Amino acid sequence: MQGLKKSLLTAVWFMFLTFPIMVIRVNTIEKTIVWRWENLALVGISVFLLSYVWRFLMSRRERGNKQNAFATDDRAQAFRALIEDRRIRYSLIAAFAIFVGVFPFLFSMYQVNIMISALIYIMLGLGLNIVVGLAGLLDLGFVAFYAVGAYAYALLNLHFGLGFWAVLPMAAVLGAFVGILLGFPVLRLRGDYLAIVTLGFGEIIRLVLENWGTFTRGPSGISNIPRPDLFGLEFGLQGRIIYMYYVVLALVLFTIAVVTRLKYSRIGRAWMALREDEIACQAMGIDKTQTKLMAFSLGATWAAMAGVVFAAKTSFINPASFTFLESAMILSIVVLGGMGSTVGVILGALILILLPEYLRAFAEYRMIVFGAIMVLFMVFRPQGLIRDRRLKRRFHPAESSKGAEAVPTGEGMARGAGSHG
């Protein structure tokens, strides 16, 4: 009842506030005023409904935080148990792998093209995930490294005729190098300061590309960038897109493998430790600057490789492809997907890249819908789609023998409580 009253009040307020723009319309030519009363009713009803739904969701969330924490955990646990059942898991993975494998033969070239973009963003997202998700360095200029990779391929191809496969490793090294170059002066900063400085660097790179006309051809960009070849084999138009799809897919799989290895390595844990406490890290003998630089340059490596793929896919690049909006997009992928979680980032990339494509039906409203979905997401699931659930470490071989006594956590808790008295 209380909620109804509040929503009603909100609706009235909105009707009042939007009255001048929604209802009154001055026709300046005929000097008449048109009163559009139906709009007033429309605003009132929609605001009332929206506010009511919002309040309902918010209260459910509040309650969820307090009471249902265990209940949802149970549900998640049941789901997890299902996933962890070997047969179910393997068959799910197999089905997914087959789907991904035959994707280009099931769908039109248009769909395959979109999927290639999504895969490129998965690479970018996983790269930025190292920097933001694991090491906790907020980088708003990530697109700079993406541009470095793309331009490396375009220019090396233009001047020296180097092919895709030759440039890919070179761009990776170049990306790492630029990462170190940019990282060195800025990694003394933390948090917001780092974010602002990296934002500046991203813009500098873009402006250099735009204005150094003799080297980069300026805003008109570089065209006729060749697509990847396979030992000199030529494909038809369709064949080339399908081949491109498999190349990107292979690179994404490679990225996932490397990132997963990194995450569970000692250096991965050092990044997470650094994110949590720098002083304690130094007390452990972790070199702060070196560790941060490594995260920064590894992230840059991936961005540069994605850049090469991007240049090859579109066969035309110009500085307009590397604006701040791109950085923001990649960051959204990481945050929405769930910082630190590989699966989360993949899902995030798929949703954020595919959603606007399929929202085309809404035409000019699609960016509004897109924005609204993101806001709602961050309000109701701030930890991202998939919360980073880190594997229980098994780096202790002696554990398996002692495991029997250590594993049941309930017992451990009981003992813990006991020792406190």
Add this chain to the structure above:
Amino acid sequence: MLKLIDVDAGYGPIPVLHAVNMEVGKGEIITLIGANGAGKTTTLMAVCGMVAPRKGDILLEGISICGIPANRLVELGISQVPEGRLIFPDLTVAENLDMGAFLRKDREGIHQDIEYVFDLFPILADRRHQPGGTLSGGEQQMLAISRAIMARPRLLLLDEPSLGLAPMIIRQIFDIIVKINRESGTTIFLVEQNANQALKIAHRGYVMENGVITLTDTAANLLDNEDVKKAYLGI
């Protein structure tokens, strides 16, 4: 083993330490006691390279360690348990311990040390897969100490291990500190406000007031000293 010679140190324009002289012998437990704001933590920070001394010198086995950054000092065998514990809340207990051995490459030795630590604090073995942030205060302190000894230090610096803990847990932790000192011969430099407990386990003690060392003696003598009794033991 460790020697502070006329060390002056401070933060920005504010001087904290004035001509501090201290000496820590190999295998000793030394405690530095004093009131809030006396400069105890600053002394420790100067030793472990977090605060650069303005004057004077700090020697580790005769070699100056002034100006060496904190993370390099770990290689030289100085390991610290920072004030307020500062464990890594998102990493599990086992991972926290592994971070302590960050600079070590010998897997065998690390496993042995983890077993050793789990022997010292069996509760940590039970919780090895729990994130550090979910432990109680006492357990976190145990974890912080364990993490520091995972680096196999020759000199272990402890900053207020009793901070905010129940008396029973404090006693337990102090017993373990003595045990570490006896079993591995680790030299221990203990900074404490809880003078009573600290002096009971230490060999020698220093008393600090307003950035100056005012008194030094064996721990037993300090416990009997009338001034110390009045000022720090509340007797």
